[in-house]
Amino acid sequence: MFPxxxxxxxxEIHKLPTIGTKTAEKIALYLLNQNQEEKSELIKSINELKDIKLCKACFNFCEKDYCDICLDKKRDSSVICIVAFPKNIQTIEASSKFNGKYHVLHGxxxxxxxxxxEDIKLKEFFNRIEKNKDKIKEIILGLSPTIEGEATMIYISKKLKKYDIKITRFARGIQVGLDIDYTDIITLQDAISKRTDI
Ligand SMILES: [Zn+2]
Known part of the structure; x- marks a missing residue:
């Protein structure tokens, strides 16, 4: 029995996602053997998570009022890619095929x-589109093609019909039911380049 x-x-470690009891034990024993300085670095990083906020424009994670992507003047504000989670932005950015802005739904x-x-940032998305309807040329529905993702994309595209804005989605290279984050980079690059109109 451990103390x-x-x-x-x-x-506490066992509460983390995908960590079973054995792994939790292994991590705890590893931490026990680390020197105090190394442990302090980890504690400091965890404490600093309180400084992470949501971008006021796109709801990506950031440390200031707006995220680096929204503040980047070289990026095209007339194209908005709607994604479910901030981690999806990391995936799409890794493909280097997209130079527009994002909107994160958080679900x-x-x-x-x-x-x-009301439970996700959808109302905020529609408000953002309404406010910028003259500047936005294209909205990409970048949600994973799961049942819920598909239903959400249909809902959004119906609501956007009243605007003179092109609505597209990634090409069908991404398998139905698959998460964008688990799509290989070549397929994702292809799906972004060959996006289709809705
Ligand atoms: Zn932002």
């Missing part, structure tokens, strides 16, 4: 689990 304080740490519509427009 209480070590058991507590194992319990997708999911009637079974009771996730509606």
């Amino acid at each position: 209480n304080k070590l058991q507590n740490l194992i319990k 997708v519509l999911d009637t079974i689990n009771g996730i509606s427009e």
Whole structure:
């Protein structure tokens, strides 16, 4: 039996996603053997997470009021790619095929689990489009093609019909049901370049 304080740490690590008891134990014992300086760095990084905010324009993670992508004057503000989570931005950015701006929903519509427009940043998205309707030329529906992702994209495209804005989605290279984050980079680059009109 481990001492209480070590058991507590194992319990906390075990709460993290995908970490089983054995891995939690391994990490806790690894930390136990690290010197105080190394441990302090980790604690400092965790504490600094409180400084992470959501960008006031696109809801990406950032440290100031606006994220680096929104502040980048070289990026095309007339094209907005709507994604479900901030991690999807990392994936699309890694493809180097997109030079527009983003809008992060922080989820997708999911009637079974009771996730509606108010629970995600969808109202904020429609407000943003309404405010900038004369400047926006294209909106890319960049959600993963899961059942909920598809339903959300249909919902959004219907709501955007009243605007004179081109609505596109990634080409079908991304398999139905697959997460954008698990699509290989070549397929993703291809899907972004050959996006199709809705
Ligand atoms: Zn932003």
